[in-house]
Amino acid sequence: MNFEWIAKYWPLLIDGAFQTVALLVISVGFGFVLAVGLAFARVSGGPVIRNLALGYSTVFRGTPLLIQLWLLYYGVGSLLPMVPGLRQSFLWPILREGFFFAALSFTLNFAAYQSEVLRGALLSVPKGELEAGRSLGMSPFMLIRRIWLPRAIRTALPTIAGEIVLQLKATPLAFTVTVMDLYAVAFKVRQDTLLVYEPLLVVTLFYVALTALITRAFGVVEAQVPIRR
Amino acid sequence: MATGSMTAWQLLALQPPGWGGALLTGAATTVAISACAYTIGLVIGLLGALGKLSDNRPVGLILKGYTSVIRAVPELILIVGLYYAGTDGLNRLLMAFGLPPVEVNGFVAAVAVLGFVQGAYMTEVLRGAILAIPTGQLEAARAFGMSPLLRFRRVTLPALLPNALPGMANLWMSVTKDSALVAMVGYQELALTTRLAGANTKEYFLFFLAAAVLYLVITLLSNLVFHGIERRVRRGQRPAH
Numbered sequence: 001m002n003f004e005w006i007a008k009y010w011p012l013l014i015d016g017a018f019q020t021v022a023l024l025v026i027s028v029g030f031g032f033v034l035a036v037g038l039a040f041a042r043v044s045g046g047p048v049i050r051n052l053a054l055g056y057s058t059v060f061r062g063t064p065l066l067i068q069l070w071l072l073y074y075g076v077g078s079l080l081p082m083v084p085g086l087r088q089s090f091l092w093p094i095l096r097e098g099f100f101f102a103a104l105s106f107t108l109n110f111a112a113y114q115s116e117v118l119r120g121a122l123l124s125v126p127k128g129e130l131e132a133g134r135s136l137g138m139s140p141f142m143l144i145r146r147i148w149l150p151r152a153i154r155t156a157l158p159t160i161a162g163e164i165v166l167q168l169k170a171t172p173l174a175f176t177v178t179v180m181d182l183y184a185v186a187f188k189v190r191q192d193t194l195l196v197y198e199p200l201l202v203v204t205l206f207y208v209a210l211t212a213l214i215t216r217a218f219g220v221v222e223a224q225v226p227i228r229r
Numbered sequence: 230m231a232t233g234s235m236t237a238w239q240l241l242a243l244q245p246p247g248w249g250g251a252l253l254t255g256a257a258t259t260v261a262i263s264a265c266a267y268t269i270g271l272v273i274g275l276l277g278a279l280g281k282l283s284d285n286r287p288v289g290l291i292l293k294g295y296t297s298v299i300r301a302v303p304e305l306i307l308i309v310g311l312y313y314a315g316t317d318g319l320n321r322l323l324m325a326f327g328l329p330p331v332e333v334n335g336f337v338a339a340v341a342v343l344g345f346v347q348g349a350y351m352t353e354v355l356r357g358a359i360l361a362i363p364t365g366q367l368e369a370a371r372a373f374g375m376s377p378l379l380r381f382r383r384v385t386l387p388a389l390l391p392n393a394l395p396g397m398a399n400l401w402m403s404v405t406k407d408s409a410l411v412a413m414v415g416y417q418e419l420a421l422t423t424r425l426a427g428a429n430t431k432e433y434f435l436f437f438l439a440a441a442v443l444y445l446v447i448t449l450l451s452n453l454v455f456h457g458i459e460r461r462v463r464r465g466q467r468p469a470h
Contacts, residue, residue, distance in 0.1 A: 061448075066420055067437060078433050173305060
């Protein structure tokens with residue numbers, strides 16, 4: 001085991017860790033918002049909206065994330081330059097980057113899985129509580145904001161923590177579209193120094209540590225939830 | 230290859246220069262890798278679950294380490310790491326015995342690595358399912374003097390299957406999708422074939438869409454099969470509603 005390369009590569013490792021965390025935060029943040037919309041579409045939408053949401057989650061959960069990522073990056077990415085004026089627009093520097101496509105596909109994928117979790121949680125909220133809210137004259141939006149969604153999120157907390165860890169473990173795929181995330185740094189170290197296991201071991205430790213941190217953070221949040229045991 | 234004038238149907242044709250045949254072969258390879266890895270996962274999972282539930286402390290600790298590490302590390306890192314570690318380790322072993330090094334078959338390596346990863350998840354699924362069997366049933370079997378093997382075949386297995394099937398179905402779905410990661414170590418299954426097709430023709434969008442459809446078909450068909458199996462193993466149970 002040889003770890004001398006760390007002295008030279010630590011700035012890259014830090015950058016890679018930031019990229020990994022950025023991908024995770026962006027996809028979980030935006031994905032969660034999208035998932036809330038999808039879950040409500042499934043639970044209380046009309047037949048058309050319900051089936052659209054169902055189709056969305058079937059397609060995104062039924063195909064590998066790698067294929068979704070490559071479809072966006074290589075497929076959509078190769079079509080984008082044909083859109084007139086896009087190359088000159090201020091958006092182009094963002095749309096050119098692999099990071100944008102990685103963040104987008106991770107967000108869409110996370111939303112699909114998360115919407116299933118939230119759907120179950122929304123259905124598990126006792127009807128009486130929603131009826132109580134309605135009988136107090138709450139508008140549908142206020143009912144969702146004050147009772148339905150908070151109650152559902154509390155029920156789903158352990159599952160949400162699990163989904164976020166799964167999402168973290170999916171982020172190394174970004175390296176296949178030129179994002180310099182943590183795994184990509186390990187790959188570069190391997191190419192430069194011909195060391196296979198040491199860089200993988202170091203980045204693995206980071207992923208495991210981040211997993212432990214997420215689990216711990218959710219443990220603290222769960223402890224705040226006032227329930228009778 | 231001059232493909233600028235080819236239509237989508239010509240590009241997807243079964244015979245070359247169309248890539249349809251190659252894609253279908255890739256899909257078949259994906260299913261084959263997944264099925265073999267899943268079978269290995271089942272065997273490891275069953276042994277692992279029984280080992281975890283036995284009173285043997287060292288075995289329990291080793292299995293706990295195995296399942297926790299495998300489930301905490303990203304699949305891509307596991308597959309790449311285990312692929313190199315596995316082939317490397319095998320050749321070192323051969324060298325120690327004075328044998329020439331071998332080129333490890335990509336299919337075998339892919340199956341071994343994915344199966345090893347599946348085994349960790351399967352261990353947890355089956356362990357939970359076994360724990361959910363009412364102890365009375367197992368005690369009754371023991372009271373009738375059934376041998377451990379007969380007890381497993383007649384009581385434990387039929388009783389654990391309804392509990393384990395949803396988890397097992399999830400794992401099958403995830404192995405069909407995780408098998409795409411084998412493309413990272415250069416084995417040509419559906420994902421890598423698609424990328425090659427895209428690179429050769431510059432029609433990335435079309436081919437990745439076709440691959441997505443193929444994966445979706447695999448998933449939906451598997452769904453049907455698992456629903457059928459679940460109905461069968463639950464035939465003795467009262468319907469929940």
